[in-house]
Amino acid sequence: MTLKTLTKPWEAMSYGFLDGSAKREMRRKMLKSVAVPGCQMPYASREVPMARGWGTGGLQVSLTLVNPETRVKVIDQGADDSVNAASIRRFIARVAGTPTTMDTLKADLIQSRHRIPEEVLSEDQILVLQVPNPEPLRPVQPNMSIARQMHADADYGRMWLQLYEQIVRSGRVMQGASYPSLVNGRHVMTPSPIPRWDVPKLHMAKHLTILSAGREKRIYAVPPFTRVEPLVFSDVPYKVEDHAKLTCHRSGATGFFMNEIPQDDGSSTHEVSDSEWGVKAIRVRDGEKVALGETWYKDGEMPQ
Amino acid sequence: MTLTLDAPRIFQTKPLLSVDNVSKSYGAVHALRDVSAIAYPGEVLGIVGESGSGKSTLLRMMNLEEIPDKGRYTLDLPDVSGNLFDLDRFARRMLCATRIGIVYQNPHLGLLMKHSSSGNVAERLLVAGERSFATLRAKATTALEASEFPLERLDAPPIELSGGMQQRVQLAKAIALEPALLLLDEPTTGLDVSVQALVLDTLKRLQQDRQITMVIVSHDLGVIRTLADRVMVMRRGEVVEAGLADQIFQDPQHAYTQQLVHAKL
Ligand SMILES: Nc1ncnc2c1ncn2[C@@H]1O[C@H](COP(=O)(O)OP(=O)(O)OP(=O)(O)O)[C@@H](O)[C@H]1O
Ligand SMILES: [Mg+2]
Numbered sequence: 001m002t003l004k005t006l007t008k009p010w011e012a013m014s015y016g017f018l019d020g021s022a023k024r025e026m027r028r029k030m031l032k033s034v035a036v037p038g039c040q041m042p043y044a045s046r047e048v049p050m051a052r053g054w055g056t057g058g059l060q061v062s063l064t065l066v067n068p069e070t071r072v073k074v075i076d077q078g079a080d081d082s083v084n085a086a087s088i089r090r091f092i093a094r095v096a097g098t099p100t101t102m103d104t105l106k107a108d109l110i111q112s113r114h115r116i117p118e119e120v121l122s123e124d125q126i127l128v129l130q131v132p133n134p135e136p137l138r139p140v141q142p143n144m145s146i147a148r149q150m151h152a153d154a155d156y157g158r159m160w161l162q163l164y165e166q167i168v169r170s171g172r173v174m175q176g177a178s179y180p181s182l183v184n185g186r187h188v189m190t191p192s193p194i195p196r197w198d199v200p201k202l203h204m205a206k207h208l209t210i211l212s213a214g215r216e217k218r219i220y221a222v223p224p225f226t227r228v229e230p231l232v233f234s235d236v237p238y239k240v241e242d243h244a245k246l247t248c249h250r251s252g253a254t255g256f257f258m259n260e261i262p263q264d265d266g267s268s269t270h271e272v273s274d275s276e277w278g279v280k281a282i283r284v285r286d287g288e289k290v291a292l293g294e295t296w297y298k299d300g301e302m303p304q
Numbered sequence: 305m306t307l308t309l310d311a312p313r314i315f316q317t318k319p320l321l322s323v324d325n326v327s328k329s330y331g332a333v334h335a336l337r338d339v340s341a342i343a344y345p346g347e348v349l350g351i352v353g354e355s356g357s358g359k360s361t362l363l364r365m366m367n368l369e370e371i372p373d374k375g376r377y378t379l380d381l382p383d384v385s386g387n388l389f390d391l392d393r394f395a396r397r398m399l400c401a402t403r404i405g406i407v408y409q410n411p412h413l414g415l416l417m418k419h420s421s422s423g424n425v426a427e428r429l430l431v432a433g434e435r436s437f438a439t440l441r442a443k444a445t446t447a448l449e450a451s452e453f454p455l456e457r458l459d460a461p462p463i464e465l466s467g468g469m470q471q472r473v474q475l476a477k478a479i480a481l482e483p484a485l486l487l488l489d490e491p492t493t494g495l496d497v498s499v500q501a502l503v504l505d506t507l508k509r510l511q512q513d514r515q516i517t518m519v520i521v522s523h524d525l526g527v528i529r530t531l532a533d534r535v536m537v538m539r540r541g542e543v544v545e546a547g548l549a550d551q552i553f554q555d556p557q558h559a560y561t562q563q564l565v566h567a568k569l
Contacts, residue, residue: 157431233437
């Protein structure tokens with residue numbers, strides 16, 4: 001027996017880029033975060049060949065979860081073809097040998113920045129959201145150790161006060177993206193900067209959502225079939241963005257979250273933000289046979 | 305005909321608040337040494353004493369902000385039992401928010417200076433679980449009105465208000481949840497005499513209307529004389545004399561109290 005037969009052949013890097021101990025750390029903290037929905041778990045965030053703030057938290061989760069059969073979809077602000085999304089997708093495929101897709105229905109794992117796809121996710125899909133600022137209490141309590149104690153005590157009075165103040169000053173709740181939401185009736189989380197439009201999609205969803213902040217080294221999760229309730233006063237209803245009546249100028253789709261495209265004459269047109277949903281709509285219009293998934297919103301309304 | 309006499313009321317009712325043998329040192333400083341205090345329901349307990357005698361420290365303990373080295377503290381309220389110093393942080397916070405109101409000498413300690421005044425009052429209600437905006441607003445307005453705060457300044461931040469108005473916001477916040485116990489730490493110090501009189505008036509009226517048990521700390525005997533039913537005189541962390549207000553003011557026993565009373569007169 002020689003040493004050579006006992007050791008593994010030389011490889012340029014571990015499978016999926018992260019080494020065994022990094023993945024074990026990720027797995028442990030993911031399990032913890034699933035066990036206590038919405039509670040931020042600190043984790044040892046590793047270096048990946050990407051700058052902090054560009055989705056390193058989400059990437060570490062994805063790299064830990066994939067195997068050679070996991071079909072990966074990556075979106076950035078709803079688009080599969082933006083530079084950031086394309087680079088992350090290519091990186092995961094290269095270091096883990098995973099197949100990739102743009103179709104929400106075919107994906108096993110979806111890493112996303114700022115959006116949740118318009119088609120309903122299923123039990124066997126995982127959504128990984130990249131999070132820049134995981135702490136919902138930061139605007140009301142800059143001291144992070146006090147903030148952690150407030151979470152432990154479920155002391156969210158200041159959070160509510162902030163909403164009260166917004167209504168008093170502006171007549172409405174000004175919070176747009178990252179709308180603070182109560183998970184499982186216990187922890188308030190920031191659902192990453194997804195628009196208000198997307199928050200109701202997390203409530204009692206069939207899929208697992210993992211939210212990870214690489215720079216801030218915090219991970220938290222919304223397990224399947226978990227309550228996610230935006231903080232709202234009982235007499236001031238939660239409002240999503242006013243996009244229900246907008247029509248996409250390319251695909252003709254109506255009733256979905258839109259990107260506004262300013263025109264030279266000062267007016268603006270709109271385009272479906274979930275780019276793959278737009279592509280599907282165009283292909284259907286052109287007479288192709290395309291599998292369309294069920295959407296969360298129907299005619300611009302989220303069924304209760 | 306047989307006439308049955310009831311025992312005087314004071315022997316029938318149990319004190320709402322009782323603090324027994326509380327001691328606290330900060331390093332070499334003995335801020336409190338075996339201090340005991342009681343207050344009956346609806347009564348005003350006044351605490352006087354020179355600067356550094358431990359008045360504020362005692363009040364902070366009554367508000368459960370600080371835990372003494374030894375001692376007991378009980379409140380005779382439904383659902384409240386045992387030594388309150390033994391409560392965990394969560395239970396303590398809930399008890400303070402719902403049953404005890406406090407007005408600090410320094411408004412910066414009690415108020416969020418850049419939030420609206422109504423918001424400062426609403427925070428209390430939010431902590432207690434109120435989730436209707438209309439109710440929050442209505443109750444905050446009612447509390448501010450009861451503390452005679454000018455309602456046209458409802459949404460002005462305290463930082464833009466005068467000292468007297470700031471104290472009224474603190475007071476409104478303290479009474480918003482109709483607490484059983486109201487703690488006041490030098491509520492009128494730093495206000496000019498006419499404003500001071502107005503704030504005292506408000507306190508007196510509140511006390512009469514709502515029958516709240518109050519503990520008021522002041523180094524000003526005049527303030528204590530106006531409001532208190534029972535007086536406690538403190539010096540160097542110890543109680544030197546305690547009794548009914550009239551008794552203390554008419555017939556002070558301890559040399560230090562005599563000095564205080566005579567200096568005032
Ligand atoms: N957090 C603390 N750390 C150290 N010493 C303290 C602390 N709090 C109070 N003390 C000391 O305890 C003593 C009593 O202070 P306290 O503030 O209770 O006095 P007071 O009677 O309210 O005085 P004043 O009339 O000036 O407000 C003082 O000697 C003070 O220096
Ligand atoms: Mg003091």
